[in-house]
Amino acid sequence: MYQLQSDQHFLAAVQAEAELKRLGQVYGVYAEHADNVRQYSQQLWADLDITRMVIGTDEVAKKLRALTNLKMLPVYEAVEKEIQGFKNSLPLMRDLKNDALRKRHWDQLMAVTGVHHSCAVSCCLVNSCQNATMPGHGNGRGGS
Numbered sequence: 555m556y557q558l559q560s561d562q563h564f565l566a567a568v569q570a571e572a573e574l575k576r577l578g579q580v581y582g583v584y585a586e587h588a589d590n591v592r593q594y595s596q597q598l599w600a601d602l603d604i605t606r607m608v609i610g611t612d613e614v615a616k617k618l619r620a621l622t623n624l625k626m627l628p629v630y631e632a633v634e635k636e637i638q639g640f641k642n643s644l645p646l647m648r649d650l651k652n653d654a655l656r657k658r659h660w661d662q663l664m665a666v667t668g669v670h671h672s673c674a675v676s677c678c679l680v681n682s683c684q685n686a687t688m689p690g691h692g693n694g695r696g697g698s
Contacts, residue, residue, distance in 0.1 A: 576624050583621070584633045587614045591640060604648045611641045 590610050594602070615637050624630050649655075650663075664670045 576627060577629060579621055580618070580624055580627060580629050580633055583614060583618045584636070586617070587611070587633070587637050587640070590614065599651070602647070602651060604644060604651060607647075608641070608644055611637065611644065615641065 590607075594607055615634075618630070618634060618637065621630065
């Protein structure tokens, strides 16, 4: 009887260790994505390289897709949605960086979002733009 309980505890520990390893793999990809986003958000808007952001996001998404045996984990789906949401926001960021956008356009955007900047757009951190929310469009990062 003691041996049976001991075997069950050992099996449970082995299963828990395997589950932690799988979760750790997904978390590693998420941590890389979060670190990239943190780095982007600390850049000046004028210095932002959207192409580099797209490439970096695609590389992280590719790493996640390589974990095919983990797609059934709920955390995998959550990380996939987070990465995709960020990727979906990049075309808007590209449009907002367009040189044709004038101060009056930024003034209209600030009026719609309710987020106002006292400095010129070129000297604002990306984080200021990411934290803006548009009515009915979630948190400004592609999610809700």
